[in-house]
Amino acid sequence: MNPEPVHTDIAVVGAGPAGLSAAVAAAVAGASVTVIDAYSQPGGQYFRQPNPAVDPDPQEPRPRAGRELRHKAEAAGVRFLNRTVVWGAFEDLRLAAYREDTAQAIELQADAIILAPGTYERVAAFPGWTLPGVITTGAAQTLLKEQRLLPGQRIILAGTGPLQLVTAAALVKAGAQVVAVLEGASPGEAILRQPGQTLAAVWGQSTRLKEGWQSWRTLKKAGVPYHRGWGIIAAEGKDSLQAVRIARLDRQWRPIPGTERRLEADTLCLNYGFTPATELAQLFGVQLHWRPAQGGFVPRRDEQMQTNVPGLFIVGDGAGVGGAELAMVEGQIAGLAAARQVLGDSTLTRRIEALQPALRREQRFQQFYARLFTPGPGLDELAAGDTPICRCEGVSKATIVQTIHAGADTMHAVKAVTRCGMGNCQGRVCGPLVAAILAQETGQSPERVGQFRARTPIFPVPLTAFTVLTTEGAESAESRN
Ligand SMILES: Cc1cc2nc3c(=O)[nH]c(=O)nc-3n(C[C@H](O)[C@H](O)[C@H](O)COP(=O)(O)OP(=O)(O)OC[C@H]3O[C@@H](n4cnc5c(N)ncnc54)[C@H](O)[C@@H]3O)c2cc1C
Incomplete structure (x- = not known):
């Protein structure tokens, strides 16, 4: 069975801040837009929505902002394919997808594609890291945000970056006992070394600063120790986590002998930054380059977020870790640029140009952030x-x-x-x-x-997902593998 591919002017993969912003911009400009996302509700990581069975009317600002963006998209005629995973990418801007709830194989052909797939969390391997009870900080956040569940009773967070801080504060507010937060970096030193650059980078970032400050205060009030320049060296337990061994780290993140301590805990949350999801970009033949400050290998793009593959744009954290604000600005630029290309509407150029100052402001913040929180x-x-x-x-x-x-x-x-x-x-x-x-x-x-080469299918899918492939699609999938 090879049904005709579904055609759309612009296909967007990923309904996080980047993909939603791209979809709204392109649809408002007049393009037909289809957004595909593996999750059950649009929002991605940042605008993650709670399970409606658990909390049908969440009032926190982020889910609310995400819902507003989704409503804007729906009002502009954007079509959403939720619970749908894109597992293959082929010539002529074609995507192979599988919809899990209806067990439906889908082939989508577009005049332009905007990839907004986000990132994966980076973990560290140390003795005991695979014990039950050791999870990623993002997983803890997902349990809390989506299911309103705590991952454990006595929790330690370790890694680097503000995600530790905000997640620890959210866990405390939800009633967990947070034993300690270990930040491997010593961001204060970098800030003091470069006060001018710090000021330029945080200018216009009051929301972020406020969120950081509020999280910090929550931890202080609850008496949670926040250790800068400390890290995990091992996790202990028989069938599940019982304790972690920690140590002070030198500038290269090597444990300093004689500083070791043992803390009891049943849950350890790890996050050492993020790695951009570049599998679909690789399948399309996009050129990648090494940018460790942005999470590793990232796609080369022009100023409108277009890659070396004509009609293929990549935005958000999947193009280089930069945070939700940068993801949204990039999404808007790519949405407008893709719509301009597809509709031939040159009047959109002015709107793209108007977004450049916001883009530069967010890029400055991203560079500053990367300097503070890069593991040694x-x-x-x-x-x-x-x-x-x-x-x-x-x-x-x-x-x-x-x-x-x-x-x-x-x-x-x-x-x-x-x-x-x-x-x-x-x-x-x-x-x-x-x-x-x-x-x-x-x-x-x-x-x-380098990195492992991406191969089709990029996610495990049932064999029925392949029924959608035309002969050409199957051949090009084979030739890439
Ligand atoms: C676990 C985690 C927790 C975070 N917590 C915070 C936080 O507390 N505060 C903060 O400021 N920032 C946080 N961030 C960073 C912030 O969420 C991101 O900067 C922002 O969400 C980036 O937006 P995005 O649209 O690029 O990607 P995302 O929001 O990650 O969205 C990507 C979307 O693409 C979809 N997708 C990917 N591949 C496919 C595919 N092949 N087929 C179908 N769908 C696909 C995913 O399902 C997802 O919905 C977090 C990031 C992560 C990964």
């Missing part, structure tokens, strides 16, 4: 030989190191020999960990090491 190399040295690196396929650090020493000196070779990255997560979790080991063991730069 010590983070990648915590794993012991028997520490699992690829948890889907059960591959330890020692196996990876032996494989590299036996001659596998590329990501592809390590994957082929060990099966690292071939499991359910397709390397989204272990990819950065394997890349760091490969760089350490071979002396290659992270840029040269």
Whole structure:
């Protein structure tokens, strides 16, 4: 069965702040727009909506703002395909998707595509990191925001960046006992070293500063210790997490001998930044370049967010980690630029230009933020030989190191020999960990090491999802694999 592809002027993948903003801008300009998202409700990470069965009328500002944006999109005629995962990308701007609730295979063909797929959380591998009870900070936030559930009773958060702070404050407000928050970086030092740049970067960022300040005050009032320059070195427990070992870190994020302490906890939340989701970009043949301050490999784009593939735009955190505000400005620019291209409406140029000051302001903040919260190399040295690196396929650090020493000196070779990255997560979790080991063991730069190549299907889908592929689609999928 090869039904005709559904045609839309502009297809947007991802209904987070970037995708929703792009969709509204393009639809208001007159284009027909279809937004596809794997989640059950539009909003992405930032505007994540609670489960309606748990909280049908959430009053927090973010879900409300997300709903308003969605209503604007609906009023402008945007069509939403929720619970629909895009698993393949083919020539002539075609997408293969699978709708989970109706078990429907969909092929979408568009005159322009805007990818807004967001990021994955970066974790660290250390002894005990795969114990039940060790989760990502984003997972804790999702449980709380979506299901109104606490991940545990005694919680420690560790990593870097303001997500630790805001999540810890939200957990405290929801009644959890937060044992400690460990921030690996020492942001105060960087701020004091460059006061002028700090001022320029935070100018116009009052909402963010207020949110940070309120979270900080919540933790202070609850007596939660917030340790800067501290990190996890191991997690302990028999069947699940019982305690964590922590230490003060030097500037390279290496534990300082003699500072080690043990804290009891049943939940450890980790977040060491984010990695942009570039799989669909890779399948389309987009050129990527190495930008560690933006999360790793990111697509090359022009000023209107268009890639080297004509008609393909990429916006938001999936194009480089920059936060929700930057994602929304980029989304608007790409939405207008795609609509201008599809509709041939040059009057949209002025509106694109009017967004440039906001774009520059948010980019300045992104650069400042990256300087404060980038993990040092010590983070990648915590794993012991028997520490699992690829948890889907059960591959330890020692196996990876032996494989590299036996001659596998590329990501592809390590994957082929060990099966690292071939499991359910397709390397989204272990990819950065394997890349760091490969760089350490071979002396290659992270840029040269690269990342696992994306392959179709980028997410596990039932075989029925493939029934949508035309012969050409199947051939181009095969030739890419
Ligand atoms: C776990 C997590 C927690 C965060 N918490 C905070 C916070 O508390 N405060 C804060 O200021 N910032 C937070 N951020 C950062 C902020 O959410 C992002 O900067 C912002 O959401 C970026 O918007 P975006 O539209 O680029 O991506 P996202 O909001 O991540 O949206 C991406 C969307 O794309 C969809 N998608 C991706 N791939 C596919 C596919 N193949 N098929 C179908 N759909 C797909 C996803 O389902 C998702 O809805 C968080 C980020 C993450 C990842």
